[in-house]
Amino acid sequence: MKEISHHLPDWLIRSYATGSLGHAFSLVVAAHVSQCDDCRARLEAEELAGGLVLETLDTVAPSDDLRARIFDGLDADPSPEPAKPQRTGIYPGAVVEAMGGPEPRWRSLGGGIRQAILSEDGEGSARLLYIPPGMAVPDHGHNGLELTLVLQGSFSDETGRFGVGDVEVATDDLDHTPVAGMEDVCICLAATDAPLRFKSLLPRMLQPIFRI
Amino acid sequence: MDDRKPSAATPEGPCEQTEWLVAVRDRRDKAAFARLYDYFVPRLKGMLMRSGMPGAAAEDVVQDVMLTIWRKAHLYDENRARASAWIYRIARNRQIDVIRRRPRPVPDEMVAEAETRDTPQADALIGLEQEAAQLREALETLPQAQREIIERAYVGELTQAEIREATGLALGTIKSRIRLALEKLRHELRDLREE
Numbered sequence: 001m002k003e004i005s006h007h008l009p010d011w012l013i014r015s016y017a018t019g020s021l022g023h024a025f026s027l028v029v030a031a032h033v034s035q036c037d038d039c040r041a042r043l044e045a046e047e048l049a050g051g052l053v054l055e056t057l058d059t060v061a062p063s064d065d066l067r068a069r070i071f072d073g074l075d076a077d078p079s080p081e082p083a084k085p086q087r088t089g090i091y092p093g094a095v096v097e098a099m100g101g102p103e104p105r106w107r108s109l110g111g112g113i114r115q116a117i118l119s120e121d122g123e124g125s126a127r128l129l130y131i132p133p134g135m136a137v138p139d140h141g142h143n144g145l146e147l148t149l150v151l152q153g154s155f156s157d158e159t160g161r162f163g164v165g166d167v168e169v170a171t172d173d174l175d176h177t178p179v180a181g182m183e184d185v186c187i188c189l190a191a192t193d194a195p196l197r198f199k200s201l202l203p204r205m206l207q208p209i210f211r212i
Numbered sequence: 213m214d215d216r217k218p219s220a221a222t223p224e225g226p227c228e229q230t231e232w233l234v235a236v237r238d239r240r241d242k243a244a245f246a247r248l249y250d251y252f253v254p255r256l257k258g259m260l261m262r263s264g265m266p267g268a269a270a271e272d273v274v275q276d277v278m279l280t281i282w283r284k285a286h287l288y289d290e291n292r293a294r295a296s297a298w299i300y301r302i303a304r305n306r307q308i309d310v311i312r313r314r315p316r317p318v319p320d321e322m323v324a325e326a327e328t329r330d331t332p333q334a335d336a337l338i339g340l341e342q343e344a345a346q347l348r349e350a351l352e353t354l355p356q357a358q359r360e361i362i363e364r365a366y367v368g369e370l371t372q373a374e375i376r377e378a379t380g381l382a383l384g385t386i387k388s389r390i391r392l393a394l395e396k397l398r399h400e401l402r403d404l405r406e407e
Contacts, residue, residue: 010383011376018365019263019304020372023312030317040319041390044293045383048340048390050304051296052348053366055229059254060261066271067249070278074242078283087320094317 004036006166012147013039017046022123024191027094028147028167031189034092035165090151090164095128095189104128111135124193131155131180131188144194146170148178153186155179226337227344229295237285245282248295253278256303263368265307273310277303291337291393294344304368322394339393343386 008029015021016029033040085096095118096102104116106128114130124144131137133153147169148155154163157176162168170176180186226234229251235244253274260270280302288298308316351359361378364370370378 011372014365015372015375017301017304018370018375019308019368020365020370020375022372023314023317025372026308027317030319033319037322037394038391040322041394042383042387043319044297044390045386047297047301048294048344048386049347049351049362049383050300050366051294051298052344052351053363054252054255054259054300054303055296056351056363057255057258057262057367060258060267062253062257062271062274063267066253066275070249070275071242071246073275073279074245074282078279084315084318093320097315098317 004038004163004165006160006162006168007036008032008039008042008167009169010042012169013042014046017043017050022193023119023121024124024126025145025147025193027098027118027126028149028189028191030094031092031151032149032165032167034087034094090187095151098126099128104130106130113137118189124191126189126191129186129188129190131178131186133180133182133185136177136179144172144192146190146192148191149189151187151189153184154181155186155188156181226290226341227294230290233281233285233288233295233298234290236282237288248281249278252296252299256299259367260303260307263307265311269310273303273306276306280306291340294340300366307368339389343389347383347386 012021012025012029016026021029029043033043085093087093088096088102091099091102091104098118099105099116106114106116108114112132112135116128116130118126118128120126128151129137131153137155147167148162149167150162150164152164154161155178156162157168157178159168159174159176161181162178163181168178225231229248232241232244232247232251235241236248256274256277257267257270260273261267265273277299281299284302288295293301305316305318351362354362361370365375365378
């Protein structure tokens with residue numbers, strides 16, 4: 001396991017554990033925890049606390065037939081569940097599941113940059129980004145929160161260098177220009193809860209077309 | 213944490229819920245499963261209803277959770293999680309699958325997790341119970357208002373933004389304990405590989 005230096009903040013791990021995080025951010029949390037023992041331990045600590053709270057909750061009586069429904073099910077053959085997708089290459093299982101296959105369906109954004117949208121709903125969107133070595137992602141700010149997890153290669157911006165497994169948490173106040181490292185193509189999982197604002201005119205014109 | 217050597221005769225063994233779950237796992241013990249039912253079903257139903265599900269929908273989730281406990285008990289590792297923590301996670305996973313009508317993204321299992329489970333890990337287990345006892349005490353001694361916020365967060369009544377704003381419950385010692393236990397497991401695995 002590589003050394004990871006940029007982790008998830010506590011509130012994101014807690015929001016994931018308690019089920020209050022939207023799908024796109026949950027995907028980033030699951031993908032980061034898949035490769036970070038530190039954050040996995042922090043998630044398990046949150047679940048320990050969740051279990052303790054569960055133990056102290058007021059009880060609500062179940063309906064009379066629930067016990068029979070459950071006990072009758074114990075000896076029944078369960079309908080086979082589809083197996084959870086396994087990690088494939090650089091992609092954690094949760095990302096493979098969201099891709100719907102072993103490889104991303106890349107769309108070109110020009111300049112060698114590609115993206116594959118994994119999910120989009122009222123709460124946000126998640127996509128994979130493919131950035132050739134040395135290329136910059138256009139200067140952009142955010143209307144909300146953006147999480148970027150590196151799956152391959154690295155990128156650097158005004159706040160530091162991010163390698164495999166590192167996650168960048170960018171909020172409203174960060175205007176940044178991530179540049180991919182020279183060692184390899186940088187592939188990231190990026191999730192936002194709002195459309196990105198690009199500073200230069202061209203990407204802004206392209207924004208509705210490419211949904212960046 | 214003191215440095216007393218854990219021995220076989222420990223003051224704090226696993227809690228009884230964990231013992232019931234282990235009995236279900238190891239012996240397919242239906243009496244133990246009935247105890248898990250009596251203990252967890254009314255609490256799970258309460259939690260799911262508080263996080264916004266109507267009673268009937270909550271019971272459907274509870275039913276799936278209890279059947280998952282029965283069918284996936286072989287994956288339970290008492291060295292990594294207390295019964296209530298494992299069941300809390302299963303309930304959240306199922307609830308979110310249902311609400312969002314798509315699978316909740318979950319972390320990959322740790323590699324070789326299953327192989328480590330059968331080795332006795334008395335000290336990891338004690339560490340977990342001691343941490344749980346300390347955390348419970350920390351929760352119980354919080355001022356009422358803060359305790360309520362924390363409870364509402366774990367029940368699922370707070371939004372992501374509210375959790376972000378809320379002053380955090382420090383889980384620092386727990387984190388380091390669980391992390392140490394994980395590192396120990398990893399080293400053992402490495403030693404096994406190198407033998």
